[in-house]
Amino acid sequence: MQSAQPAKPVPASRMARAFKRLRRYPATLFGFAVVGIFFLMAIFGPMVAPYKFSDQKLINKLKPASAEHLFGTDQFGRDIFSRILTGSRDVFSIAGSGTVLAVLLGLTLGLLSGYLGGMADEFLMRLMDVLLSIPPLLLAMIILGTVGPSRLNIVLVVGFLYIPMVSRVVRSVVLDIKTREFVEAAKMRGESNFYILFREILPNVLPPLAVEASMRFSYSIFLVASLGFLGLGVQPPSPDWGMMVSEGRTWFNLAPWVLLYPAGTIALLVVGVAFMSDGLRRMLLPGGVSN
Amino acid sequence: MIAYILRRLGMILLTLLAASIIIFSVTQLLPGDVAQVILGQFATPEAVANLRAELGLDRPIVVQYFDWLIRFIQGDWGTSMVSRMEVRPMVMARLRNSLMLASVAILMYVPLGILLGVISAIKEDGMADQLISGISMAFAGLPEFVTGLLLIGLLAVSFDFLPANSSIEPDTPFREAFQYLILPAITVSLTSLGYISRMTRSSTIDVLRSDYTRAADMKGLPRWQVLTKHVLRNSLLPTVTVVALGIGWLIGGLIVTESVFGYPGIGRLLVYSIQRRDVISIQAISMVIVTIYSFSNLIADILYGILNPRIRLGG
Numbered sequence: 335m336q337s338a339q340p341a342k343p344v345p346a347s348r349m350a351r352a353f354k355r356l357r358r359y360p361a362t363l364f365g366f367a368v369v370g371i372f373f374l375m376a377i378f379g380p381m382v383a384p385y386k387f388s389d390q391k392l393i394n395k396l397k398p399a400s401a402e403h404l405f406g407t408d409q410f411g412r413d414i415f416s417r418i419l420t421g422s423r424d425v426f427s428i429a430g431s432g433t434v435l436a437v438l439l440g441l442t443l444g445l446l447s448g449y450l451g452g453m454a455d456e457f458l459m460r461l462m463d464v465l466l467s468i469p470p471l472l473l474a475m476i477i478l479g480t481v482g483p484s485r486l487n488i489v490l491v492v493g494f495l496y497i498p499m500v501s502r503v504v505r506s507v508v509l510d511i512k513t514r515e516f517v518e519a520a521k522m523r524g525e526s527n528f529y530i531l532f533r534e535i536l537p538n539v540l541p542p543l544a545v546e547a548s549m550r551f552s553y554s555i556f557l558v559a560s561l562g563f564l565g566l567g568v569q570p571p572s573p574d575w576g577m578m579v580s581e582g583r584t585w586f587n588l589a590p591w592v593l594l595y596p597a598g599t600i601a602l603l604v605v606g607v608a609f610m611s612d613g614l615r616r617m618l619l620p621g622g623v624s625n
Numbered sequence: 626m627i628a629y630i631l632r633r634l635g636m637i638l639l640t641l642l643a644a645s646i647i648i649f650s651v652t653q654l655l656p657g658d659v660a661q662v663i664l665g666q667f668a669t670p671e672a673v674a675n676l677r678a679e680l681g682l683d684r685p686i687v688v689q690y691f692d693w694l695i696r697f698i699q700g701d702w703g704t705s706m707v708s709r710m711e712v713r714p715m716v717m718a719r720l721r722n723s724l725m726l727a728s729v730a731i732l733m734y735v736p737l738g739i740l741l742g743v744i745s746a747i748k749e750d751g752m753a754d755q756l757i758s759g760i761s762m763a764f765a766g767l768p769e770f771v772t773g774l775l776l777i778g779l780l781a782v783s784f785d786f787l788p789a790n791s792s793i794e795p796d797t798p799f800r801e802a803f804q805y806l807i808l809p810a811i812t813v814s815l816t817s818l819g820y821i822s823r824m825t826r827s828s829t830i831d832v833l834r835s836d837y838t839r840a841a842d843m844k845g846l847p848r849w850q851v852l853t854k855h856v857l858r859n860s861l862l863p864t865v866t867v868v869a870l871g872i873g874w875l876i877g878g879l880i881v882t883e884s885v886f887g888y889p890g891i892g893r894l895l896v897y898s899i900q901r902r903d904v905i906s907i908q909a910i911s912m913v914i915v916t917i918y919s920f921s922n923l924i925a926d927i928l929y930g931i932l933n934p935r936i937r938l939g940g
Contacts, residue, residue, distance in 0.1 A: 361759050463636075463640055467641070467644045467919055467922075469918055470877065471881070473651075479899035479900075480651055480654050556768050559770075560768045563885075580770070586774075586777070597770075601771050605766050612762060
């Protein structure tokens with residue numbers, strides 16, 4: 335019986351074919367490129383920034399883009415380019431850690447729920463329904479409005495909010511996989527639950543989980559940026575992109591670049607992540623597996 | 626069907642109860658307490674203690690919760706800690722404004738989303754499809770404050786075409802408010818458009834691949850007749866459900882969009898109340914939003930049940 339072999343998620347030849355398919359979708363390539371560049375920016379940006387993000391020079395305030403200040407300066411004469419570079423680290427680390435947290439917790443709950451079934455499944459899923467009954471942005475706002483928007487709190491809130499979505503995806507895959515022959519075979523061989531969960535089921539969960547994780551990442555960036563705009567993001571003096579846009583509104587008529595560069599940066603990153611996520615779906619779930 | 630609806634309704638009420646516990650406990654976690662917030666930090670301890678007793682804050686938290694919940698259900702939503710006004714009329718006036726904005730937005734993005742979705746499906750994987758899905762995906766990913774401000778820059782500031790600021794009086798009649806609704810409605814629409822078009826696309830593709838469509842094609846019916854009589858009639862039904870499900874997106878979008886344009890809706894009031902730490906208002910607004918959200922999900926479920934009878938058996 336060939337199904338005795340643990341199912342490998344994506345064999346090498348399938349990977350190669352996936353990349354071949356990828357070339358037909360320039361948007362996906364664009365997405366991967368953008369995310370890669372922003373990732374490098376988050377790591378090295380603060381080091382290579384031409385100015386310190388908090389350096390004020392009031393003489394230089396609200397200056398348009400020049401060779402000295404690539405994206406111009408804001409109302410305090412701070413270099414907008416440097417602020418965006420420095421802020422990229424927060425966006426990546428907060429949205430990224432929040433996503434990782436949601437994926438790990440959602441994976442655990444989804445595996446348990448789907449594999450155990452019965453009462454445990456019922457209980458966990460009803461709990462998820464309750465969390466889903468409150469729109470994510472609303473819940474994030476009232477929690478952060480109460481406990482205060484520190485970096486850690488934002489990460490925890492993002493991680494917590496997206497657990498239900500991730501665990502539902504994982505659970506539905508587990509429910510599908512656990513009745514397959516190779517799982518039945520492993521049970522008959524007398525393998526432990528631990529073995530079955532991690533060697534037989536988990537590999538099959540990974541591709542849809544990767545797609546879900548990339549989608550959650552784009553929603554997290556969306557959420558973190560929106561919270562920043564509403565004043566519930568990382569607090570000043572840290573250069574939060576959403577907050578930079580919000581503050582820039584005051585100078586919109588006079589110096590639109592104060593707002594447009596951070597807004598454009600958010601737009602570029604979010605669109606990049608969305609295209610990457612769509613590409614991952616095409617590559618990893620060619621059959622168009624539902625979620 | 627009645628039994629199905631009743632079961633779903635019971636489920637929704639239980640969920641709402643649980644959500645109310647979450648909302649109440651989260652907002653009560655505030656460091657310091659409501660009495661301190663009302664009186665300010667320079668109030669004497671006696672004054673704070675008196676107000677606590679007056680507001681019933683010295684009672685056990687569970688008693689406070691049930692008292693709050695029962696009052697909320699009876700329609701007594703309390704008095705705002707900031708404006709000292711009755712919360713319910715204030716929230717209701719703002720809710721009306723949000724519903725006006727939401728209706729204009731829905732009238733924009735639903736027909737357009739369906740149209741784009743059908744075009745994408747017919748030209749599956751062609752240039753038009755990739756262009757539509759790329760652009761709508763890009764807009765769906767953009768936070769409303771980015772699209773909103775770009776629209777303001779483009780249409781309001783550059784061309785002086787539409788008002789950039791929608792901070793009208795909360796009780797402005799629809800006819801006068803309309804011109805202030807256009808830019809915010811476009812902003813909200815751009816986010817939801819992609820969702821509708823994607824869903825329409827996939828359901829239309831399913832129908833296009835079905836046997837009865839092939840049969841209609843082979844009978845030699847003209848293409849447009851196959852499309853209107855056989856394909857659309859079946860593929861658009863699920864979209865009804867999608868619209869109801871999309872209300873969650875819409876609510877999140879409204880909160881941000883109303884803040885961008887200063888439009889006096891319930892989302893703007895929520896942001897304002899959180900900034901002022903007006904717990905009484907935050908609780909009422911959250912409950913209203915969660916109730917609307919839950920019932921739109923219920924409607925989606927029921928519509929789905931009507932359109933797809935198999936689902937009812939499982940439950």
